[in-house]
Amino acid sequence: MEAASQRSQLSGERAQRIVDAMRASVAARGVAGSTFDHVARDAGVSRGLLHYYFGSKERLLAEVVRRDTDLRMAALDEQLARASSAADFIALLRGTLEDLVAQDTEFLALSFEVFTLSRRNPEIAAEFGELVRRTRAQVAQVLRAKEAEGVLVLRAEPEAIAEVLFGLGDGLALRMLGDPGHDHRATVAAGVLAVGALIG
């Protein structure tokens, strides 16, 4: 509850500047190297303000990932809503994975970092769990709507399909980024085949 009320004060340009500064700092220095001093200087705010809003670097990192996830989910929602067939829907998902690997590696690395932190920090664990639940619910809702429109036939529960889509996407991205020299076209095709068993 405290986190939610602090967050509500954080709308606006200044909050966004802090989040952007943290994102840039983590990209350049890693999480371990990104201190409140760095972020405060880069964002042009006082260290005290940063501390007041976020309490800890871990909380600020979770906030960066939360905002990025919300933006990505909104974009995904909008794309998927346009799908006019199961093949179309799955092709959009494949494109999302390919974009993630080509352009947004930092986002993926940050998400895994929040997971790692969540293993030792109950507050971050609560934030991470909330992200997992929210993304699942949101994609499940799109799946249900598409089924109601007659665009998709779902062969498992919408929430379960959503988890498989995210799980496969994150896990494949991890391996594709880990071995960039490998030709992953056959892997992506196999992923499409697997997802096709759930979305007809």
Next chain:
Amino acid sequence: MEAASQRSQLSGERAQRIVDAMRASVAARGVAGSTFDHVARDAGVSRGLLHYYFGSKERLLAEVVRRDTDLRMAALDEQLARASSAADFIALLRGTLEDLVAQDTEFLALSFEVFTLSRRNPEIAAEFGELVRRTRAQVAQVLRAKEAEGVLVLRAEPEAIAEVLFGLGDGLALRMLGDPGHDHRATVAAGVLAVGALIG
């Protein structure tokens, strides 16, 4: 090359003690909190020796993950070799995922941490890439052998199927651990259905 030759000197009980001490330290203090001083004291070796063998904490972490992966792969190989049908094979994979989530959360967290480090450290990136390639090749080999025995029909390239299996396993484990209050039985069942499209 240097890493490989240093590694060859590292067989034996002392190396294992160092790796075990690092694993225990990371579980208790996280990577950021695990210094060479801690690990040297816990392993009963000098800080200089640790430095000589591993050079950096990140290298030692990569070594922990490499050894754990080798052990897990050997166990998985042995299990999968016994499968007498596609359903059996997929059930064994499902069991591996369930064990990972129930018992080996630290291993998963460490693997993601090595991925995170690999984004900013070329040496760790090389180690991580090697892990990705080795695990893919090893499972692809089991898949090929099982196809040759007439136990499985593969509906995509063995390497591609191996990537999907690891990707889905890691990604689902991440989400299952991130939201432990959720009932994941339907998710696991959907994962089994998806994998069934690749392994008949």
